[in-house]
Amino acid sequence: MTTRQRLRALAEARRGTIVPGAFNALSAKVIEDLGFEAIYVTGAGVTNMWLGLPDQGFMGLAEIADHTARIRDAVSVPLLVDADTGFGNALxxxxxxxxLERAGADCIQLEDQVAPKRCGHFSGxxxxxxxxxxxxxxxxxxxRRDADLLIMARTDAAATHGFEAAVERAQQFAEAGADLLFVEAVTQAEEVKALPQRLAKPQLMNMVIGGRTPIFNADQLAELGFGIVLYANAALQGAVAGMQKTLTTLRDxxxxxESSGLVTSFAERQRLVGKPQWDALEKRFS
Structure with a gap:
């Protein structure tokens, strides 16, 4: 199976597959190394970690395409790619x-916000x-040229028009050809539970740590019928916390x-970036 076929199968299995977000190639390699079955290339993460800015529409197509290509080259698992509003109109x-298809995306997420968009868990x-x-x-x-490339349609209408309007939009997106549906920032547990009953297409549920949606265990979401459980910026938040703790120790x-427990070992760092494989290549070609 291709990565796109594998991702489609994961979504359609509706077993609450956990998909962490990656903000660069190394974070993607860590995710794959830990055994996760797919990776989300996060627009918020790229904006925060690459530009040092909040998720308010500062990222462009060039940035997300570049990161997608680099991550695609680094890992072999399927990639869901955050394309924000599509960076303009239908054209x-x-x-x-x-x-993004050329860059190696297996699923492209598009949302219905007015540009410039903002994080789904921000006001305004x-x-x-x-x-x-x-x-x-x-x-x-x-x-799309490959029929196996998934199109994920996200709606942020729950915050502005209410839950029922968001469900209606998602259904219309499915009828327009979307393969995967994403109703963002629902605020009530009952709404989370209702979504798989209301919409026939496979769905993604976004678990934002500190956000507006109640946190459910992935097993609970699988029982409800969600295909994908997204933790778009868990790795980012963990990385920031780790940097703050390590650098505070260094300052003080x-x-x-290396024995402090604050940092990964030098050897582990080299393993993650594939130094043994590069050493073998160097020996082969020298």
């Missing part, structure tokens, strides 16, 4: 899908009309030892 969406969101959003989903479906104690 821009068409171009975005062509670009607005959504475009249902008609415009549907046209963008249709453009995305038409743009004037040193950090």
């Amino acid at each position: 821009n969406v068409y171009h975005t899908v062509r670009t 969101k607005e959504v475009i009309s249902t008609e415009e959003a549907i046209s963008k989903i249709k453009a995305a479906v038409d743009a 104690d004037k040193q950090v030892q």
